[in-house]
Amino acid sequence: MTGIVALYIFMLAAFTGYEIIAKVPVILHTPLMSGSNFVHGIVLVGAMVALGSAVTPLEKTIGFVGVLLAAGNAVGGYVVTERMLEMFKSSGARRTGGGH
């Protein structure tokens, strides 16, 4: 893509990120931070391309570490976010499910 198109994408994505978070209640700050932490795990696809194009042993080593770390970011971020969000229930859900 051309530089100016990339700049437009950057600008629009920045506003999107701002708008998504702007009205979030404090109750969800931690899960949301964890969720956004998961989203930048997309670095995995870049690391895959970097390792896929690596030729010298040095490039392969750095690329391998990159993919390893990126996979850790993505999977770890997903697991902890999912665990946290799984626990949020309203009192309505408690009454039907908990027998109180």
Added chain:
Amino acid sequence: MEGTLQTPGIFSPRLLIDISYFLTAVLFILGLKRMSSPVTARSGIIWAGAGMVVATLVSFLYPGMSNYELIIAAIVVGSLIAWWSGKRVAMTDMPQMIALYNGMGGGAAAAIAAVELYRAAFANAAGTPAAHSNVVMTLAVVGGIIGAISFSGSLIAWAKLQGVLNKTVRFAGQKFVNGLLFLGSLAVGAIVVLHHGADPMHVTLIFALALLFGIAMTLPIGGADMPVVISLYNALTGLAVAFEGFVLDNAAMIIAGTVVGSAGTLLTQLMAKAMNRSLANVLFSDFGSGGGGAATAVSGSMKPIEASDVGVMMAFASKVIVVPGYGMAVAQAQHKVWEMCQLLIDRGVTVKFAIHPVAGRMPGHMNVLLAEAGVPYDLIADLDEINAEFETADVALIIGANDVVNPVARTDKSSPIYGMPILNADKAKNVIVIKRGQGAGFSGIENALFFLDNTRMLYGDGQKAAAELVNAIKAAG
């Protein structure tokens, strides 16, 4: 005319990749949007997760890729370790775990930059400089520096919150040294950009200086401020990922990285605001160190009370507000506290939980801990919603919280926490404080609330005290 129009096949890998990345970006944004409401939050992470799976699978189809066995091995090993650690981490340790995963993302972004820059540097050293534009090289360098800072800084943040690293290192001229490291990294980066990659030594130096800066910048920051710093590194990693996305011409990385970068920046500001601090204050002052300030001495005495008396008091109250703090979670008392509250609710008592933005280790952390114990989120109120209600409460039960209910924040200008918004627990008719001993809190500041006439101290371990209260309420008949 013939042969000039080269329409790619419908199923050319490149087109499939582009469409899949587009889908991934949409799923990420919708997923994050769903995560911003408690009702839809659970499905949000699943949507985003689906996007990640699509993007990862389709990336194997990139034209001209090799080293598949290395890629698969790295993904499998990295995923297994992260899966295992993510499943077993305790909810109380969540903030440092997020820091750790975030640091890994920053490290991965730095690794991408390193591969690109070393390739350019070796080509240049061999006399065959690659034809990278200066813009692409600059983005690779800046993204690499940011990623490296986020990597080493997040690791220090993790080590501090985990208790592996207890020291808060400070020395004279520290800010000067830190500034030198950062500017040095940028300067060497500029040399690399201007000289088509320069040579491998220069590239190594960029990353070495950036890594050192991340460590040096995080070391002086105290534990109480760490969540803000983790959130900042989260935003920085997003930015680094976006920059490397430009380098690799990868739209999914640009969009996801930028969204996280801007969302993370806003989240960092919200957190700093909730703690009544500016970001600059967090990064460059030394408040959260546990040192505390020499605030005015508090006069009066702490008056103890027995659990049985508290049980009766609450059983016949019409409204009880529970103010939980990190101490409750450390004592693993949240389950007993909720059991106690359920008894009260069944007796017709109105029970609410008042959550300060920085209760727990980061904003929203306490909500997670209460949710883990089964407390419905609609019984949990934040500071703005609940503060007016304390005046109508018969009992405010403080368990494991300290600074967030300290009235000196309203009155004592010499106190380090002056101006911080607090929960007005002191306005309740009766204040009960469950506390292990008589010491000061996380920040080392004496709490005036404990000495008020309407305050009684229930000494003991949080879980044990809550269990005694459960029995006392049952006995109240």
